[in-house]
Amino acid sequence: MELALSVQHGQDDQLIFSQQLGADSVVVMVDNLDAPTLKAARNRVERSQLKLAGIDVPPAVVQDLAGFSEGLRHAGEVGIRLVSSDWRGATAAPRPVGRGTALVRAVAASAPAWEILEEFAAQAGPVAQAAGVRLACRAGAGMLREAKRLLGVLPALDLDLLEAGSAGVSAEEFIGAAGAKLALVHACNLRQQQQAFLDEGEVSLPKVMQALVRAGFSGPLRASLPPGMVEDTAWGHKGRAFDLGYLRAVLQVIERSGK
Amino acid sequence: MKIALHASLDPAHLQFMQQMGLRHVVSGVDASPEGVVELEPMQRQREAYAKAGMSWDVIENLPALCYDKLMFGLPGRDAQIEKVCQSIRNIAKAGIEVLQYQWMLLGGLRTEYSPTGRGGARYPRFDMEVAKRMPAAAMDWLRGGGPYPHLPDRDMSQQEVLDNLVYFLERIVPVAEAEGVKVAAHPDDAPVPYYMGVGRILVDEAGMQKVIDAVPSAHNGLGFCMGTIGTMDRVDVVQAIRRFGGQQRIFFAHFRNPRGQVPKFDEVFPDEGDIDMVAAVRAFNEVGFDGVIRIDHCPGVVGDNGRADRSFAFQVGYLKGLVNAIGELGGN
Numbered sequence: 001m002e003l004a005l006s007v008q009h010g011q012d013d014q015l016i017f018s019q020q021l022g023a024d025s026v027v028v029m030v031d032n033l034d035a036p037t038l039k040a041a042r043n044r045v046e047r048s049q050l051k052l053a054g055i056d057v058p059p060a061v062v063q064d065l066a067g068f069s070e071g072l073r074h075a076g077e078v079g080i081r082l083v084s085s086d087w088r089g090a091t092a093a094p095r096p097v098g099r100g101t102a103l104v105r106a107v108a109a110s111a112p113a114w115e116i117l118e119e120f121a122a123q124a125g126p127v128a129q130a131a132g133v134r135l136a137c138r139a140g141a142g143m144l145r146e147a148k149r150l151l152g153v154l155p156a157l158d159l160d161l162l163e164a165g166s167a168g169v170s171a172e173e174f175i176g177a178a179g180a181k182l183a184l185v186h187a188c189n190l191r192q193q194q195q196a197f198l199d200e201g202e203v204s205l206p207k208v209m210q211a212l213v214r215a216g217f218s219g220p221l222r223a224s225l226p227p228g229m230v231e232d233t234a235w236g237h238k239g240r241a242f243d244l245g246y247l248r249a250v251l252q253v254i255e256r257s258g259k
Numbered sequence: 260m261k262i263a264l265h266a267s268l269d270p271a272h273l274q275f276m277q278q279m280g281l282r283h284v285v286s287g288v289d290a291s292p293e294g295v296v297e298l299e300p301m302q303r304q305r306e307a308y309a310k311a312g313m314s315w316d317v318i319e320n321l322p323a324l325c326y327d328k329l330m331f332g333l334p335g336r337d338a339q340i341e342k343v344c345q346s347i348r349n350i351a352k353a354g355i356e357v358l359q360y361q362w363m364l365l366g367g368l369r370t371e372y373s374p375t376g377r378g379g380a381r382y383p384r385f386d387m388e389v390a391k392r393m394p395a396a397a398m399d400w401l402r403g404g405g406p407y408p409h410l411p412d413r414d415m416s417q418q419e420v421l422d423n424l425v426y427f428l429e430r431i432v433p434v435a436e437a438e439g440v441k442v443a444a445h446p447d448d449a450p451v452p453y454y455m456g457v458g459r460i461l462v463d464e465a466g467m468q469k470v471i472d473a474v475p476s477a478h479n480g481l482g483f484c485m486g487t488i489g490t491m492d493r494v495d496v497v498q499a500i501r502r503f504g505g506q507q508r509i510f511f512a513h514f515r516n517p518r519g520q521v522p523k524f525d526e527v528f529p530d531e532g533d534i535d536m537v538a539a540v541r542a543f544n545e546v547g548f549d550g551v552i553r554i555d556h557c558p559g560v561v562g563d564n565g566r567a568d569r570s571f572a573f574q575v576g577y578l579k580g581l582v583n584a585i586g587e588l589g590g591n
Contacts, residue, residue, distance in 0.1 A: 016561045019378030021573055022530060100277030199579045200280060206584040229572075230274040237562065241569050242279060242576035248530045249537075249580025253588060256537045 001212055003247050004053050004220035005240055009041045015048040017237060021244045025053035025220050027084070027184070033061060033071020039078045053220040054082025054134075054184070061085070065120065069127040076131025082219075083133055084158040084184055087117060088140040094228055097194065103228030104195040107166035112142035118153050125155045136183040141167035147177055156183035162224065165190045165203045172211040182217060187247055188224035197227055197239075198246045206250050213254050223247060260512070260543055261316065262578055263553045264571060268304065273311040275568055279575045284308050285317040285511075285553045294325045294339060296346035301353035316551045317357040317511050318350060319482070320445065323366075327408045329427045330364050332419065340427070344434040351438035357511050357550070358435070359443040359482040362424050362470075364415070364457050366399040366407035368449045372559065377528060381559030385449040385490075387522035394455050410455070417458030421469065424460065428474040435478045443482035443510040444470050450491040451521050462521075463491050464499060471508050480508035486515030486555055489534045490524045497538045504546030512548070514578055515555035526556050529577050540581045554578065 002024035007014040009030045018026050028041045038055070045052040055075065062068050062085045075083055089110030098104035117137070128135035138158035143150045144167045151157065157178050164171045175182060185208075189201030198205055212221065226239025264276055266284035276284070286304065288296050296318075308315045325343055328336040350358055361367075370389040376382040383400075390397045399407035428442075435442050450462035460466045467481060481503055489496045503509050516532025517524045529536055543552070557570035 013561050016378055017569075020376070020380040020528075020558070020560045022377055022528060098278070099280055100274050102278045197278070197280065198576070199583055204587055205580075206587040210588060227278070229278050230271050231564070231568070237569050238275070238572045241560075241573040245530075245573040245576030245578075246580035246583075249577045250584040252530065253537050253581060253584035256535070257588065 001209070001217050001251065002051070002053060002220045003244060003251065004222035005244060006056060006222055006225075008235060009037065009044075011235065012044060012048075014235060015044065015050060019048060019050055021241055022248060023050065023244060025051035027053050027056050027220060027222055029056045031058060031061065033057065033068065033074055035074040035078065038071075038074050038080060042078050042080060052080065053222075054084060054136075055080055056084045057086070059086050062120065065123055069124055072124060072128045072133050072135065073131050076133045081132065081134060082136060082183060083128065084136040084138055086138045087113070087143070088138060088160065088163060089113075094195075098227045099197055099200060100230075102197070107141065107162060107190060107193050107195070110140055110142060112140065112146070114143070114149070114153075117143070121153050121155060128155060134183050138186065139163065144169050144174070147174060151178060151181055154181065157181050158184040158186065160186040160188065160224070161203050161208065162186065162188040162190050162195060165201070166193060171203060171208045175208070175211045175215050175217070179215070182215070183219050185212065185217070185219070185221045186224040187221055187243065195227055198243050205246070206253070209247070209250050210254055221247065260548055260582070261551045262575065262582070263316070263551045264575070265319065265553060266308065266313070267566070268307050272566060273308075273313070276313065277311060279572065280579070281575065282313055283551050284313045284315050285319050285551060286315060287320060288318050288322070290322045290325050290346070294342045296321070296325070296349055298349040298352050301349065301355065305353055305355070315355055317359060317553070318355055319359045319511075319553070321346065321358055321360040323361070323408045326360070326427065330362060330420075330423060331411070331415070332423045336426075340430045343431055347431060347434050347438055347440050347442075351440050356439070357441045357443055359445055359511055361445045362420070362461065363445070363447050363459065364411065364420065365454050368397050368451070368454065369401040370397050372401070373525065376525070376558050377531065379561075380528070382525040382527055383556055384525050385521070385523065387449075387451060390454075411457045414456035415458055417452065417460050420458040421460045421473075424470065425473045428470070428479060432474045432476050432479045436476055441478050441480060441510040443480055445482040446484055446487045446491075448484065448487040448490075449521055449524070450487055464494060464502065467503065471503070471506065477507070480510045482511045482513070483509040484513040484515070484555065485534060485539065486513060486517050486526060489515075489517045489532070490520045492520055494520075496534045497542045500539060500542040500548075501546060504543065504548050509546070509548055509550065511550055512543070512552040513555040514552050514574070526558065528558055529574055536581060537585070540578075540585055544585065552578070
């Protein structure tokens, strides 16, 4: 398992910061899939001596299915092997109701758009396969509740622990069911349907990570957008540092315990 | 164990700690011009922490000018003893349980903040070969504020430095016992046996044991700095936790991971140093350590503020991860 951070394309200090914190890899967030953007993203990561785990695109990019498919081909051409798209639906604005009045967002309920997802997977899936790209989808709580259907539709899953927790789905069981379809995991936590810090919520990160290790998961476990902390940046330097430190420690305990 | 940071009264810093789920703080204190740690300022400070939901458990450290004549064996040391005892009474009245002090006659030693760390992070470094070329400048953590508390004007043997410490402890520990305050000696950082001709005594396990044995008391023990002890020549920190924690003489701990030992070492991120931090936390659990462990020095990272919030956030998250994972997955 790789411990990863998500970085914004063009924000190069985030690459330096990721390296300093000891991230094994990064996932670059891009707002389009044109070839120059993807090539630049790849080059910047490699020249920072980091590993590019994949790229992340917002929902708007996916809506143009023809353009997205073309982007998958570009990704394959420049050697990007994993593309994740966001299917959670609308997210709520953060509010200062977290620990220490940290900014946290409520988990938004949205009806699963099964027909759109199925069409997307049917069209983009083969394109991605032909391009040598693994296509993962970050599903919302509504879809995660129907695990069998979801895993039947998706080429690969980007499992968001916040959405899983919100859906009342056991992440440990879901990891077992997903098997090789699990491509990425978002590390996050929740408490009473609100985002929480990794160490305080209803999800046991140690138990989830233990399940990932036991399942032989070798992909990126990435710290999600953290709660907003005092005097922090929009990207969340302090929160991401806290998260990566937490994840690294948990992984070391698991590895050194042989569990 | 109770995870803490060295806290200022800046509301933003207190909020930062609240957000990371911390409930314990450590702070230094000022002494009056007469050399006494006064009660009223401590009470005000304690109240401010309490309003933020935090408990002030440890004073770190007794200001060196409260006991410099004692360390150097100078005239006036007995007058300082009286003032230190009054300070201990005030600390007890303020409800603070642990007083750490540093019997480092020449302060903490560093020679460089080297941008050679992971991703160009700046690591505090000590290199004896470099220190020999800049002995006075390397004192007091390389802060540039001048020699700490002052330069020696003669050689002092390790025995003389130990005798001075025993003289100090024999007179203050009974007061600390009566008042319910634990006095904790921080080891010599860097743990070299001599510097500028002056002995340093808490530089190995035997030296720390001598200090404990000199005045046997449940109120005389150690500020167990993992970073300093980890840089002692051929010392295993995990074994040292078991040894001194088993005697219930660890009153306070510093969480830090170095790479290398004297004569040269770097202070690196906690996940990449020489100490097995997983085993260390397990050892603290084994000996029943329930005191405060403070996140210590940290590497400099890109874009950080003057308090090094980003770097400290990583370390707090790391220690919390160790504690929670060991607790939730078992092991001890």
